[in-house]
Amino acid sequence: MTHMMTILGIETSCDETSAAIIQDDKVLSNIISSQSVHLQFGGVVPELASRAHLKKIIPIYQEALDTAGVSQHQLDGIAVTCGPGLVGALLVGVNFVKGLSLATGIPFVGVNHIEGHVYSNFLEAPHPRFPFLCLIVSGGHTQLVVIKEHLTYRLIGKTRDDAVGEAYDKVAKLLGLPYPGGPEVDKLAQRGNPSLVKFPIGLEKSKTFDFSYSGLKTAVLNFVQQLSEEERKAHLADICAAFQQAAITALVSKTLRAAKTYQLTDIAVAGGVAANSLLRKMLTEEAQNQHCRVFFPSIQYCTDNAAMIARAGLERLKAGYSSNFSLNAYPSIQLGEEIQ
Ligand SMILES: Nc1ncnc2c1ncn2[C@@H]1O[C@H](COP(=O)(O)OP(=O)(O)OP(=O)(O)O)[C@@H](O)[C@H]1O
Ligand SMILES: [Mg+2]
Numbered sequence: 001m002t003h004m005m006t007i008l009g010i011e012t013s014c015d016e017t018s019a020a021i022i023q024d025d026k027v028l029s030n031i032i033s034s035q036s037v038h039l040q041f042g043g044v045v046p047e048l049a050s051r052a053h054l055k056k057i058i059p060i061y062q063e064a065l066d067t068a069g070v071s072q073h074q075l076d077g078i079a080v081t082c083g084p085g086l087v088g089a090l091l092v093g094v095n096f097v098k099g100l101s102l103a104t105g106i107p108f109v110g111v112n113h114i115e116g117h118v119y120s121n122f123l124e125a126p127h128p129r130f131p132f133l134c135l136i137v138s139g140g141h142t143q144l145v146v147i148k149e150h151l152t153y154r155l156i157g158k159t160r161d162d163a164v165g166e167a168y169d170k171v172a173k174l175l176g177l178p179y180p181g182g183p184e185v186d187k188l189a190q191r192g193n194p195s196l197v198k199f200p201i202g203l204e205k206s207k208t209f210d211f212s213y214s215g216l217k218t219a220v221l222n223f224v225q226q227l228s229e230e231e232r233k234a235h236l237a238d239i240c241a242a243f244q245q246a247a248i249t250a251l252v253s254k255t256l257r258a259a260k261t262y263q264l265t266d267i268a269v270a271g272g273v274a275a276n277s278l279l280r281k282m283l284t285e286e287a288q289n290q291h292c293r294v295f296f297p298s299i300q301y302c303t304d305n306a307a308m309i310a311r312a313g314l315e316r317l318k319a320g321y322s323s324n325f326s327l328n329a330y331p332s333i334q335l336g337e338e339i340q
């Protein structure tokens with residue numbers, strides 16, 4: 001029997017302080033502390049995020065060990081998000097892990113946050129088989145990637161402007177909904193009538209696998225501005241539903257066309273917007289007609305968490321990667337880009 005690998009994951013790229021322990025692909029603990037300090041500002045304030053991480057990182061780490069029933073000396077490796085994200089937020093996690101490694105001698109590896117999102121699909125069975133197509137949809141990214149084997153990524157399409165999660169958050173804001181708006185818009189959309197208005201589907205006729213969300217956001221803004229206050233209130237759920245219909249249709253149609261073009265039968269979805277109810281329903285249903293299998297992480301692993309970072313780090317450590325004490329924070333690193 002081969003030795004099980006016990007990995008600690010640390011995630012501090014934005015406004016979630018998270019620590020997780022996994023044993024091979026089994027999650028033993030996944031502690032997430034969401035910073036509430038940003039609520040009053042309607043968005044993440046970078047300095048406040050760094051300070052909140054600094055305050056929380058050690059207690060969250062200890063809670064992750066306690067919940068898992070694992071002690072520090074049992075760890076075989078540490079995975080830490082080193083980018084992309086807010087530089088000051090990333091530095092807290094990276095520096096914590098360097099200190100922990102210095103004190104214990106445990107090897108560590110820097111992980112790309114987006115690679116972590118991809119690996120959220122490998123935390124539970126069944127998971128996709130290689131080669132597969134991955135639709136990455138989050139607050140900062142909207143990409144289609146062909147994944148032939150572990151840790152290899154071929155980008156075939158991306159957004160030319162806003163990310164889809166960003167569009168959800170901006171539409172929520174202009175409708176006066178609280179931040180982060182994605183889940184709020186989704187909730188309202190489920191009881192709205194999407195046929196109130198037809199919003200444009202970004203790059204609908206384009207032969208590429210690129211996305212565009214800025215036109216859709218502007219169309220929602222223009223529509224809302226010509227309504228009276230009462231009309232706006234009465235149709236809030238309908239506006240959300242119409243926006244959601246356009247936003248998700250773009251994702252589903254491009255993803256299925258890409259799967260056909262690249263002859264891939266397994267499709268995985270990753271990132272915060274993978275939690276969206278319409279995306280989960282529409283992609284699953286329409287993929288069946290094309291005999292594709294679709295994989296969504298369970299909701300708890302869609303948005304930022306350290307279990308996904310630990311899982312990606314496990315794969316990196318197994319492949320022989322490790323970082324040294326010169327590891328830095330890389331705020332705009334791309335998926336697949338080499339980490340020093
Ligand atoms: N049910 C939902 N429907 C639509 N959007 C959602 C839903 N749940 C979360 N989101 C969106 O997902 C995004 C957060 O996802 P995530 O935490 O992966 O992004 P991020 O870490 O900020 O960005 P990135 O991963 O690109 O660095 C937000 O934009 C949020 O509004
Ligand atoms: Mg994220």
